[in-house]
Amino acid sequence: MSRLKELRKYVDEELNKIEDADKRTSAVAHLYGVSLAATMIAKKRGMNPEIASMAAMLHDMHAYMTGSYDDHAHKGAELAREILTELKLTDETETNMICSAIYHHDDKLVTDAPMDEVLKDADVIDHCFKDASKPVKEKEQARYEKLCTEFGLL
Ligand SMILES: [Fe+2]
Numbered sequence: 001m002s003r004l005k006e007l008r009k010y011v012d013e014e015l016n017k018i019e020d021a022d023k024r025t026s027a028v029a030h031l032y033g034v035s036l037a038a039t040m041i042a043k044k045r046g047m048n049p050e051i052a053s054m055a056a057m058l059h060d061m062h063a064y065m066t067g068s069y070d071d072h073a074h075k076g077a078e079l080a081r082e083i084l085t086e087l088k089l090t091d092e093t094e095t096n097m098i099c100s101a102i103y104h105h106d107d108k109l110v111t112d113a114p115m116d117e118v119l120k121d122a123d124v125i126d127h128c129f130k131d132a133s134k135p136v137k138e139k140e141q142a143r144y145e146k147l148c149t150e151f152g153l154l
């Protein structure tokens with residue numbers, strides 16, 4: 001089984017514990033949507049798509065498991081480290097890269113390390129393209145426009 005598949009199996013099992021069916025569906029859709037976008041963006045930028053996709057699968061897990069978005073990026077990075085340590089799928093450098101991306105993913109207005117940026121952008125792609133009839137959030141507007149330019153979507 002691939003590392004990504006193994007991680008998804010773990011994430012799927014955790015998400016299945018969410019009792020509310022609508023919340024469960026939107027959690028699954030978001031993590032898989034961001035994972036797909038992260039793969040594309042990483043490939044485009046010459047980054048590791050597998051690591052990007054793994055970061056995406058874990059990035060909002062803390063919020064989904066606790067039901068709270070309070071400081072979910074920073075707490076989520078700690079949770080991701082626990083999960084990755086338990087699953088033993090990644091080496092230290094990969095774990096650090098994934099946890100850094102999750103730690104910074106809510107800081108959409110600043111620029112961080114390249115893999116951090118892949119996850120932020122993938123999050124924005126999922127938010128904006130899941131329902132293109134919805135207005136783009138103000139804090140995601142600049143990033144959204146840059147992505148449209150980068151991917152020739154204007
Ligand atoms: Fe988030």
Ligand SMILES: [Fe+2]
Pocket residue numbers: 030034059060123
């Ligand atoms: Fe997210």
